[in-house]
Amino acid sequence: MxxxxxxxxxxxxxxxxxxxxxxxxxxxxxxxxxxxxxxxxxxxxxxxxxxxxxxxxxxxxxxxxxxxxxxxxxxxxxxxxxxxxxxxxxxxxxxxxxxxxxxxxxxxxxxxxxxxxxxxxxxxxxxxxxxxxxxxxxxxxxxxxxxxxxxxxxxxxxxxxxxxxxxxxxxxxxFRRIPQSEIIGKLRRICEEEEISYEESAFYYIAEEADGSLRDAESLLDKVIAFSDGRITEKDVIRVLGLVEKRVLYELCSSIAKEDVISGLKLIQECVERGYEVTRIYRGLVNTLRNILFVKLFGGIPDFLSLEKEEIEQIEAITKDMEYYEIQNMLNYLLSKEDLFRGTFPRITLEVLYINLCNLTKLRRITKVGALALEEKITEEKDKRGEITREFLLNYIKGKVPLLAKALESQEIEIDKGRITILYDDTLKIFLSDPSFPLQIKNLIREAKGEEVEVELKEKKELKKDLLEEYIQEAERIFNTREDT
Ligand SMILES: Nc1ncnc2c1ncn2[C@@H]1O[C@H](COP(=O)(O)OP(=O)(O)O)[C@@H](O)[C@H]1O
Ligand SMILES: [Mg+2]
Ligand SMILES: [Zn+2]
Structure with missing residues (x-):
């Protein structure tokens, strides 16, 4: 018959x-x-x-x-x-x-x-x-x-x-596309009734390829039965349908996540040598990224996807420091290039797209590092913008004019909003001979804080002898070191 x-x-x-x-x-x-x-x-x-x-x-x-x-x-x-x-x-x-x-x-x-x-x-x-x-x-x-x-x-x-x-x-x-899980269920029922033994995972590939059409799924099953040796295996299905194994596709995605462009390109090379059509690899990659995206977005397997348990582990490893929108960006990018595969150089197209995908992850990392650096800078700026304190003033001046800082250490300094009053003693007199002294302080503060202040000088009568000595010693020390170098 x-x-x-x-x-x-x-x-x-x-x-x-x-x-x-x-x-x-x-x-x-x-x-x-x-x-x-x-x-x-x-x-x-x-x-x-x-x-x-x-x-x-x-x-x-x-x-x-x-x-x-x-x-x-x-x-x-x-x-x-x-x-x-x-x-x-x-x-x-x-x-x-x-x-x-x-x-x-x-x-x-x-x-x-x-x-x-x-x-x-x-x-x-x-x-x-x-x-x-x-x-x-x-x-x-x-x-x-x-x-x-x-x-x-x-x-x-x-x-x-x-x-x-x-x-x-x-x-x-x-009429709607038949959900994958129902297609798989139907394939299972057919095989059971027709007494054909099978490997369950084989059905996943058929269902994915059928894309919602039960007739297509059944025709593919026919093809696989004709090819197989009494038992339907995942391997047979992959062979008959010319599919790229999920393992390979996950490895490609994992290399992208690791910015390991070389391993990825080698893998593509191997696939091409083994006779896979480039558009198959492309489609496989798109499908895999879609699965990855949805698992990330839903925080698990959404019920409209049929994925095996091991796939979840692979996906988690790939996406552990990725945000869902980064995967979405990659998918977007890949989909926008679909037309290129109808051109003369599908293989080079795939390779270039792959490199660009790796660059997308690299860009993400650089952006992240950049964002951190920016954050640091902002904290620094905040510091700068903080209140003017005696401590800050002296530290800042120490970095610029060490001797002045030393001289100022012994002075009473009153800091009020917009006004700095220095109650000076003899230690500072050497600076005061320069009429532009208050202006120098003013400039230093503007430079450090971006603020305008008034600097006022008031003489303090009482002289601290020991401090004066200390000051002179320090001055000598500084001038001596300068001479040495
Ligand atoms: N919803 C369905 N339920 C069960 N079998 C289906 C269904 N859709 C398609 N099939 C299978 O596919 C074959 C072709 O379906 P058909 O009704 O001709 O699809 P369509 O007219 O939508 O193209 C059917 O003979 C059956 O084996
Ligand atoms: Mg019809
Ligand atoms: Zn009847």
Whole structure:
């Protein structure tokens, strides 16, 4: 017997078999149960998510010998022939190949007749957006006619191309991508029922590659089964799908985090030599960064991601001193360059992008160091801007004019806002012979604090002899050292 592909063998036959579209299934079942059957439906959504399958189940539900029922029997003559695709009153029309106006004219004739056997004639118009202008008009006329016994189900992956005139006559259902976890569950069920042994991790790769399309996932499973030797392994899947192992992708990301551009480039080189397509590496990197970003952002695995436990550890190691927005920046950057891979030099493109990613981390580190330095500088500035104290004054002056500092040490200094009063004794007299002395002090303070102060001098009568001596000694010491050098 000829082999039928999994996607066909496993086409859902009852509403309950349809996975990932609970909102649609519930609404349709309820409308059938309550006898509110519409006459034109629009099923939109990506490919391989159950549009055609649900349209057929719908046809059975309204036409089953025991119906209309939300629970078609799947055993009566009508149900069975709808399953086989040869029931006279259910017409599947592929708009992609039925675009000529003549075919639509034929359809317009057809809809006039009563169903042969069923309650309703059901027209499933696949790829409805492919109808050409004239065919669209003719079809619209059909929709405008009194509905009676006809039900139209339009299916399309591109609803934006359906004219509003048609759209407005249909009840619209938006099919969504099937969540990864549900795809994995379905693959597991298929293998169990078909008694194929498997390595669970193999399904992760298939599901990721299928990107929400169950049909694609099932076709990929077919491919892997054909290749594998009785047991489906992660390794086989990677080989068959030409995927880059997660280990390699995490290593690439880890090298970025460590700014280890050389190891990363070597790894890319190895991958290319082993025959990986460059765009695969690129896509793998984008996917991995996305996973990393979400784990960082959510602080764990969000339920829409299927990741294995070890991946979390790897991600944590990579991101331990990264902020989520840094990863977001990298992802942004990578995504913005997608077009380049269609060019002549995909490999060099990847290498350059990779180097730039490493530079992004480097930049981050430099910025961090820069920020620290800036902080230090700010604290320093604050110090500078602090109050003028005697201690500060003398320390500062010591760095500039040591002798003056020494002379000032013995003076009484009163510091008030905007005014410094020096009660001087003989020790300072040597400086006072210079009439610009108060101005010098003024300038020093301006330089140190950026503040204007008045400097006032008041003579103190009492002379401290020992201090004068000390001062003279210090002066000699300073002049002697100068001479020595
Ligand atoms: N929601 C779903 N639930 C169960 N199986 C599905 C679903 N979507 C797709 N499939 C599988 O993929 C095959 C093709 O699905 P189909 O209904 O033709 O998708 P579409 O019309 O959206 O492209 C089905 O035969 C079935 O094996
Ligand atoms: Mg389809
Ligand atoms: Zn039936």
């Amino acid at each position: 000829a082999y039928t592909v999994i996607a066909r063998r496993w086409r859902p036959k009852k509403f309950e078999d349809v996975i990932g579209q609970p909102h649609i299934v519930t609404t349709i079942k309820n409308s059938i149960r309550s006898g509110r059957i519409g006459h034109a439906y629009l099923f939109t959504g990506p490919r391989g998510v159950g549009k055609t399958s649900l349209a057929r189940i719908f046809a059975k539900a309204v036409n089953c010998v025991h119906g209309p029922t939300p629970d078609p029997c799947d055993r009566c003559e009508i149900c069975l022939s709808i399953n086989n695709g040869n029931f006279v009153d259910v017409n599947e029309i592929d708009a992609a190949s039925t675009r000529k106006i003549d075919d639509i004219r034929e359809l317009r004739e057809l809809v006039k007749y009563m169903p042969f056997k069923a309650r309703y004639k059901v027209y499933i118009l696949d790829e409805a957006h492919m109808l050409t202008g004239e065919a669209k008009d003719a079809f619209l006329k059909t929709l405008e006619e009194p509905p009676g016994h006809n039900i139209f189900i339009l299916a399309t992956t591109e609803p934006q191309k359906i004219p509003p005139t048609i759209m407005s006559r249909c009840q619209r259902f938006d």
